[in-house]
Amino acid sequence: MNKLKSVETRYMEERGKFFHDLKNLDRRSFLKVSAAAMGAAVASGVMPSHSFQSISVAQGSAAFRFAYISDSHLYEKKINDRFVRSLLRAVEDVNNLDAQPDFVFYGGDLAQLGQPKELELGAQILKDVKAPIKMMVGEHDWYFDMGQKWRDLFGKPTYSWDYKGIHFVTLNSVVERDFWTRRGLTPMERMMTVAGLDNGVQSPFSVGQEQRQWLRKDLAAYSDETPLIVFSHSPLYKLYKKWNFWTDDADEVQAILKRFKQVVVIHGHTHQLLTNRIGNIHFHGMLSTAWPWPYAPEGMPELTVEMNRPDPFNPNDGCGDGQVHVHADGLVDKVYSLWNRGPITVSKAYTASWGRQSVPPKPNRASY
Amino acid sequence: MRRISIVSQVGFVLLYIACVSMATILAGCSEQVELTTCDGTGKATVAKNATGQVLADGLMDQWKRDHPDRDWVTEEKERHELKPPADNSALLEGGQAEGHTYGQHDRRDLLLWARETEKFALEGSRIFHSGELLGSTVAVSCDMCHPHAANTHPETYPKFQSQLGRVVLLRDMVNWCIEHPVRGKRLEADDPAMRALEAYILAQRSGAVMNYGKH
Numbered sequence: 001m002n003k004l005k006s007v008e009t010r011y012m013e014e015r016g017k018f019f020h021d022l023k024n025l026d027r028r029s030f031l032k033v034s035a036a037a038m039g040a041a042v043a044s045g046v047m048p049s050h051s052f053q054s055i056s057v058a059q060g061s062a063a064f065r066f067a068y069i070s071d072s073h074l075y076e077k078k079i080n081d082r083f084v085r086s087l088l089r090a091v092e093d094v095n096n097l098d099a100q101p102d103f104v105f106y107g108g109d110l111a112q113l114g115q116p117k118e119l120e121l122g123a124q125i126l127k128d129v130k131a132p133i134k135m136m137v138g139e140h141d142w143y144f145d146m147g148q149k150w151r152d153l154f155g156k157p158t159y160s161w162d163y164k165g166i167h168f169v170t171l172n173s174v175v176e177r178d179f180w181t182r183r184g185l186t187p188m189e190r191m192m193t194v195a196g197l198d199n200g201v202q203s204p205f206s207v208g209q210e211q212r213q214w215l216r217k218d219l220a221a222y223s224d225e226t227p228l229i230v231f232s233h234s235p236l237y238k239l240y241k242k243w244n245f246w247t248d249d250a251d252e253v254q255a256i257l258k259r260f261k262q263v264v265v266i267h268g269h270t271h272q273l274l275t276n277r278i279g280n281i282h283f284h285g286m287l288s289t290a291w292p293w294p295y296a297p298e299g300m301p302e303l304t305v306e307m308n309r310p311d312p313f314n315p316n317d318g319c320g321d322g323q324v325h326v327h328a329d330g331l332v333d334k335v336y337s338l339w340n341r342g343p344i345t346v347s348k349a350y351t352a353s354w355g356r357q358s359v360p361p362k363p364n365r366a367s368y
Numbered sequence: 369m370r371r372i373s374i375v376s377q378v379g380f381v382l383l384y385i386a387c388v389s390m391a392t393i394l395a396g397c398s399e400q401v402e403l404t405t406c407d408g409t410g411k412a413t414v415a416k417n418a419t420g421q422v423l424a425d426g427l428m429d430q431w432k433r434d435h436p437d438r439d440w441v442t443e444e445k446e447r448h449e450l451k452p453p454a455d456n457s458a459l460l461e462g463g464q465a466e467g468h469t470y471g472q473h474d475r476r477d478l479l480l481w482a483r484e485t486e487k488f489a490l491e492g493s494r495i496f497h498s499g500e501l502l503g504s505t506v507a508v509s510c511d512m513c514h515p516h517a518a519n520t521h522p523e524t525y526p527k528f529q530s531q532l533g534r535v536v537l538l539r540d541m542v543n544w545c546i547e548h549p550v551r552g553k554r555l556e557a558d559d560p561a562m563r564a565l566e567a568y569i570l571a572q573r574s575g576a577v578m579n580y581g582k583h
Contacts, residue, residue: 080506112507193447196497198515201447242449243515291549294518309519312541313531315549365583367519 062325062333064164067094067131069321070107070268071288073140074118082315083112086289087125090321093337095130101323102163104131107268107286108138108174108233114191116149123153138233138268139174139205139244144191147172158211160218166227166330169218171211173232173247173267177203197243197293204241205234206248215256227262227330235267235285237278240296245270257281262330272318273336275346276301282351284324284334292318295367303355307336307344308365316340403427410434444490448497449516451574453485492568495561502561503552510565513549517572524582539566 072087094104106126111118119141126133135154142150147157157172179202180190194202207215222228230236236253239245247253257263263281271293274285283301292310300306310318316339325333331348338344349358402413405427412430414423432438444450456478465472495501496517499509514520525538532540542565543554555562 075507080508082506196447196511198449198497198511199447200449291513294514297518312545312549368521 063328064102065099065323065325066103066105067097067101067321067323068105068107068266068286069094069126069289070286071109071138071271071290072122073109073112073288073290074122075112076115076117076121083290084121084125086316086319087122089316089339090289091125091128093321095128097323100131102131104129104133105231105266105324106133106135107231107266108136109140109268109288110135110138111141113188113195114141114144114149116145119149119153134168134170134231136170136231136233136268137172137174139176139194140191142172142174143176143194144187158214164326165328166229166326167219167222168229168231169215170231171207171215171236171253173207173234173236174205175208175211176205179203200242202244204246204248205244207232207236207253208249212249212252212256215253219256219260222260224259224261226260228257228260228264229326229330229332230257230263230265232265232267234269235274235276235283236265236281237276237283237301238299239270239276239301240299243293243296245296254278254281264330264332266324266332266334273305273307273344273346274301275303275305275334275351277303277351277354282331284332284346287318287320287322287336287338289319289321291315303351305344305346305360306363306366307338308341308363309367311340314340405431405434440494441487441490444494445486448493448511450486450489450493450568451572453482453489453571454574456481486571488564489567489571492564492566492571495564496568499550502546502550504550506551508550510545510550517569520569520573521576521582522566522569522573523576523578523580525580527581527583538569542566542569 069087069090072083072090074083074087077084094101110122110126137147137150137154137157141147151157158170160167160169162168176194179193183201185193193199196202219228232247234247235245235250236247237250238247257265258279258281261280265281265283266286267283268286268288270285271288271291272285272295273287274283276283292307294309295306307318318338320336320338322337322343323335325335327333327348331352333348334346336344336346344360346360347358350360399416400413401416402411403423404411410430410433412426414426418426459471459473459478460475496510496514499507502509510517520538520541522538525541526535528534529536529541532544539555539557539562542562546552547554555565
């Protein structure tokens, strides 16, 4: 795998070497080299000039850090190689992190149409991740064979673990009511229906009775003081039903989480910078490696500072991966490592102060 | 593009019902009868002693199997929500229509306009949501990045697209997205597929204020 380096990787390697070499120069030569290199890179159109900024993010008082990759929507390589290259890029990103993250979380929708070959390709690529990896399922992984292949490859979709004083939970929040039997849909037709974000024939997502029961049991042993980090593919709140930016039984799930003093929910599916807080539950979205989604036309959470509308002329713009810096109290700084842009951090201080402090920079190309 | 209009589809169905009664008589007393559907394109086999209703259902089911597209308007609308066209009911009000030959419309006209206009936009919706109909070589369709045509902003054209170095119209950006993210072949301005795509994108932005040049 990975014998072919993407354009981006080659660029990053050259850039890394350039900055490394810089350390060994005196100031005058520095200015010369720097100007020349920057001029060349900008002229060649590889990068806009403003991207020559520091991409190191202060880790501050964080206790530990994990990285995330999400929503790669892989087709088989012979059908579409672009999404494959994007996932390769994300894997290189997390492998290149200065200090390795404690683990890498994969946020769901590894496949586009739940095909065994798509999932196998994804699993193969993710094998190259150096840090331990945790997997979550998305609707695109599930509705061709109802999760059979995904479970064969990655195990149970619902599980929990303890790490450095935090209790982590991963849910399958994309459970849909059976809309296919009555319509006599084939597995592929069912998958195609679910794969359309704006397809109104499918049912809303939910966590479902069974998993809520499991969650209640799983949490029973933990005191209200235990910091909790929950992963769900869809946001565990009700944002915009028509695109399933939504979990139908979100209120019931939130009620189970409510007694805990610090809860962070990290979700995929929305392919954008998205922030919300309901009571003690702080919600953060994840970026996609494949494509960005527009913002919902209504119902946006007040705390969300939108990311700039993506550049249609750059297929990687608005995509990316990121990191989560976990503090000892369980709250997090959420880093959105946007490709072709500077990273944006939504800090613990921002959600803890209900948006009064550490406000992330506002977009200059807001959605409308 | 589809050629069978709704009206002719309804015609077909009526024809079938007429033909069912004939078929019932013809079924006679053999064990199984094979019936040719009235358009001559399909065959249905039914038990010899089938009642009229069973026979009618059998023929209708066969016709439906032969014409999976028969209900495409209803189905497309159910799959992909479309904003409704403008309400013209005010045209039916007021007293000056008396003696004025222009603009004499009744409820049926309004219904026809609404249906036909919606159908035009829905054809665009089908193309917008299908990599196959778009001729994508990478299985990508517009809805993957523009659900319900979000972020297509037809009201902002014409505008200067600096990446293209000139002022462009909506169809130029549609073509750009067809050639690049979708990796298909660009469409002529009067291509039925382009007209349908424009119809859908404009319909979905109903109510937005025209604002040419906005970025």
